[in-house]
Amino acid sequence: MFPYTRAIFLSPLLATASDFIATLDPSLTFSLPLNFQQNASSSFLATNTSSPHETQQLAKAANHGAIAFSQEFIDLFPANASLQLVAEKKQPFAAEIGAWDCHRDQVWLTGPTINGTSHLEMLDLNSSVVSQPKTSIPVPNPNGGFYSDGIVYVASDGDYNIPPAIYSVNTTTLETKIVVNSYFGLRLNGPNDIAVVSKGGNKYLFFTDDPLSALYNNGQLPTLPDAVWRFDFNAQSLLPVIDRADISVANGIRANREGTKLYVTDTPDPLTTGVNGTASSAIYVFDLDVDAQPSNRKLFGFAERGISDGIHIDDAGRVWTGEADGIFVRSPQGRILGFVNAQAILSEEEMVQGYMLENFALAGNKLVVFAVDKIWVVELAKSVVAC
Numbered sequence: 001m002f003p004y005t006r007a008i009f010l011s012p013l014l015a016t017a018s019d020f021i022a023t024l025d026p027s028l029t030f031s032l033p034l035n036f037q038q039n040a041s042s043s044f045l046a047t048n049t050s051s052p053h054e055t056q057q058l059a060k061a062a063n064h065g066a067i068a069f070s071q072e073f074i075d076l077f078p079a080n081a082s083l084q085l086v087a088e089k090k091q092p093f094a095a096e097i098g099a100w101d102c103h104r105d106q107v108w109l110t111g112p113t114i115n116g117t118s119h120l121e122m123l124d125l126n127s128s129v130v131s132q133p134k135t136s137i138p139v140p141n142p143n144g145g146f147y148s149d150g151i152v153y154v155a156s157d158g159d160y161n162i163p164p165a166i167y168s169v170n171t172t173t174l175e176t177k178i179v180v181n182s183y184f185g186l187r188l189n190g191p192n193d194i195a196v197v198s199k200g201g202n203k204y205l206f207f208t209d210d211p212l213s214a215l216y217n218n219g220q221l222p223t224l225p226d227a228v229w230r231f232d233f234n235a236q237s238l239l240p241v242i243d244r245a246d247i248s249v250a251n252g253i254r255a256n257r258e259g260t261k262l263y264v265t266d267t268p269d270p271l272t273t274g275v276n277g278t279a280s281s282a283i284y285v286f287d288l289d290v291d292a293q294p295s296n297r298k299l300f301g302f303a304e305r306g307i308s309d310g311i312h313i314d315d316a317g318r319v320w321t322g323e324a325d326g327i328f329v330r331s332p333q334g335r336i337l338g339f340v341n342a343q344a345i346l347s348e349e350e351m352v353q354g355y356m357l358e359n360f361a362l363a364g365n366k367l368v369v370f371a372v373d374k375i376w377v378v379e380l381a382k383s384v385v386a387c
């Protein structure tokens with residue numbers, strides 16, 4: 001006997017766009033038939049319930065490239081949407097950065113950042129060729145990055161000898177310079193991600209700094225508090241703008257196109273992880289005032305599974321994040337509109353090995369997905385980020 005049954009109503013508004021997308025009633029995300037069983041280390045789509053109908057709906061959705069909870073998400077994809085494999089290597093090479101140089105239609109990326117294995121890579125979207133840019137000075141253990149006006153800014157974890165730093169790379173000449181590597185003689189801990197904001201004729205470079213260099217890349221022990229920092233190009237001044245009282249281990253960072261909102265993701269501290277830890281896998285949003293000073297921290301969401309690592313904001317203010325179950329798209333108000341399904345991209349074996357969709361790029365009308373040893377492209381119905 002089923003202790004509880006219920007009809008599932010698929011809203012008639014949610015017309016399925018294609019075989020690529022499965023549509024699920026959003027109520028499945030907050031109300032399930034009794035005796036449902038699932039945990040945080042396995043996909044939402046593998047949730048078992050006492051009702052075969054709901055269980056099968058979820059299981060069938062797992063075979064699709066994307067899961068929609070809203071018409072807005074369906075409308076992001078054309079009727080013939082598909083995952084196209086554009087690059088593959090025997091070694092891990094595609095995990096982080098995801099900076100789109102719109103002038104050259106190239107995407108900058110790097111491999112997994114643990115144990116000194118990351119190198120700058122560049123994908124030419126026209127030819128699908130991946131190459132390693134020959135920067136004029138080495139950029140050891142790159143992690144995050146951001147493209148702005150002919151420059152790719154790269155956050156580097158450094159190593160024991162070369163301090164963690166933010167580099168600028170001229171995309172024409174590959175001339176590479178250190179922008180920031182210290183605060184009054186103290187090393188950074190391990191810059192993770194970057195957001196450049198242009199405002200009132202000035203430019204500000206925000207970056208998150210956390211203990212990853214020492215944890216993963218043989219860096220020296222941190223001497224600064226983990227923080228979000230802001231470099232002011234006009235004033236030539238580096239300031240901490242968010243500290244550990246607001247975010248424990250700041251990770252991904254992006255501003256909206258208007259430069260009025262700053263999104264920062266938190267990471268449960270690897271040393272204090274679990275329910276008793278101080279951090280949560282949260283996405284926070286701050287207001288940015290006319291001087292690009294963040295204030296008014298608000299909780300925007302939690303990662304559905306895992307952490308929200310890579311984060312990108314499209315021109316409509318939708319927030320895209322790389323999480324354990326896939327690439328999630330939230331409305332500017334935080335509602336989960338749908339997600340690109342990690343299970344359609346990574347095999348079970350790869351997931352067991354710890355492969356994740358950490359980061360990705362929004363490149364005009366393309367979503368470029370980093371799947372560790374492969375890069376996939378999904379063409380979108382229209383451009384979501386202008387040049």
Ligand SMILES: *[C@@H]1O[C@H](CO)[C@@H](O)[C@H](O)[C@H]1NC(C)=O
Nearest residue numbers: 037038039040041042043046
């Ligand atoms: C989580 O659930 C899956 C099945 O859905 C199971 O294989 C796995 O052992 C569970 N993990 C934990 C930590 O309970």
Ligand SMILES: *[C@@H]1O[C@H](CO)[C@@H](O)[C@H](O)[C@H]1NC(C)=O
Nearest residue numbers: 034035036037048049050051
């Ligand atoms: C799913 O749940 C039903 C009833 O709650 C149970 O009979 C069945 O064994 C479960 N299936 C799995 C794979 O755990």
Ligand SMILES: *[C@@H]1O[C@H](CO)[C@@H](O)[C@H](O)[C@H]1NC(C)=O
Nearest residue numbers: 078079080081082083084379
């Ligand atoms: C989808 O259709 C459009 C227009 O017909 C075409 O340009 C595009 O290449 C197709 N995309 C795929 C992935 O087949």
Ligand SMILES: *[C@@H]1O[C@H](CO)[C@@H](O)[C@H](O)[C@H]1NC(C)=O
Nearest residue numbers: 112114115116117215216354
């Ligand atoms: C990194 O290196 C350490 C020490 O050699 C090793 O224990 C650890 O498993 C490695 N981690 C990964 C993700 O390869």
Ligand SMILES: *[C@@H]1O[C@H](CO)[C@@H](O)[C@H](O)[C@H]1NC(C)=O
Nearest residue numbers: 103104105124125126127128
């Ligand atoms: C794109 O690639 C094609 C051949 O693959 C080439 O003919 C064309 O010039 C390229 N376009 C750009 C803008 O680089």
Ligand SMILES: *[C@@H]1O[C@H](CO)[C@@H](O)[C@H](O)[C@H]1NC(C)=O
Nearest residue numbers: 149150151170171172173175
């Ligand atoms: C990149 O280098 C070229 C050649 O020196 C220079 O003309 C261009 O202004 C540089 N770009 C930026 C954004 O500084």
Ligand SMILES: *[C@@H]1O[C@H](CO)[C@@H](O)[C@H](O)[C@H]1NC(C)=O
Nearest residue numbers: 271272273274275276277278
């Ligand atoms: C949380 O802390 C309490 C008290 O120290 C401890 O009993 C419990 O096992 C901890 N829980 C986890 C999941 O670490």
